[in-house]
Amino acid sequence: MRLGRIPLPEGPSLTPAIAAIVMLLALFFLLSADREVDRTRVELPRASYRVAAVPGAAVVVMARNEQGALVYRFSDGSAWSHEVGGPEAVAREAARIAAVEPDRQFVVKADGNAPFEQLDELLDQLRRAGVRNVLLVARHAAGNGRSAS
Amino acid sequence: MKLATARPSARIPTLPLLDLALLVLVFFGVSSMFSGTRGLDLTLPDAAAATVSDATFVNVAADGSVAVDCRPTDASAIVERLRPGRRVIVYANPYARYQSLIAVLDALSSAEAERGFVVPAVWVPTRTDVAGAIERVGYNPFERRCASD
Numbered sequence: 001m002r003l004g005r006i007p008l009p010e011g012p013s014l015t016p017a018i019a020a021i022v023m024l025l026a027l028f029f030l031l032s033a034d035r036e037v038d039r040t041r042v043e044l045p046r047a048s049y050r051v052a053a054v055p056g057a058a059v060v061v062m063a064r065n066e067q068g069a070l071v072y073r074f075s076d077g078s079a080w081s082h083e084v085g086g087p088e089a090v091a092r093e094a095a096r097i098a099a100v101e102p103d104r105q106f107v108v109k110a111d112g113n114a115p116f117e118q119l120d121e122l123l124d125q126l127r128r129a130g131v132r133n134v135l136l137v138a139r140h141a142a143g144n145g146r147s148a149s
Numbered sequence: 150m151k152l153a154t155a156r157p158s159a160r161i162p163t164l165p166l167l168d169l170a171l172l173v174l175v176f177f178g179v180s181s182m183f184s185g186t187r188g189l190d191l192t193l194p195d196a197a198a199a200t201v202s203d204a205t206f207v208n209v210a211a212d213g214s215v216a217v218d219c220r221p222t223d224a225s226a227i228v229e230r231l232r233p234g235r236r237v238i239v240y241a242n243p244y245a246r247y248q249s250l251i252a253v254l255d256a257l258s259s260a261e262a263e264r265g266f267v268v269p270a271v272w273v274p275t276r277t278d279v280a281g282a283i284e285r286v287g288y289n290p291f292e293r294r295c296a297s298d
Contacts, residue, residue: 026174116241116250126193134190
């Protein structure tokens, strides 16, 4: 016996409902995405076992400009980063935040080729400003066989 | 005379809308996977809590070479020389590249994945710590005096 084609039941289309859900998800991703507050080009060091920065962390940048001079930038995590005079100026900005939130994370973006003494000075100033939690930003070290990050 | 006019459809084109929304969703999903600041966590201890006793010393020389308690080692093999439960002091020469310090911190972060234990605390002494220690004990306790020196 040959069965005929079973007709699909007529019903309301689910497409508008799916579209609405997908749009809501897209909106959620758009709103929850971590906002970037600094785009300074820095020759970051490489690491494999990296962890993600806490959303809203303050950002400190130590980079070289085109003339090869060290420049420092700072962001409180909400406003776009701005240039500051040096480690002491970074410390002043950091102290304002650390006084209110001592556990606030400070993300440090520094040139991997810089001598440690320059980072040492920055870390020293941050610590004296009351900062406790630091994240040393690194890019992914590819090709070393490790699997983390 | 009555003209036959085609009335435009009032239906919202949900299928192209769904396509577009899905693409937006995939874009945000993928971009959130690859963006985001990542790095290595570092806690800056209080000066009072920072003592040199009962710790493993990792020294980073100016040329980037590493020694664990005076035993020269490769940065990737540091973990094999650590004792579980013991904190680690990483002392970098001021002229060592920042990347050399990151390589050591990265290796310490790998302890859990590679050896199954977590380094309880990592302390990178800053210039204030060094100056304070010299004032207290009369020499730099972070520069290990090894038998071969």
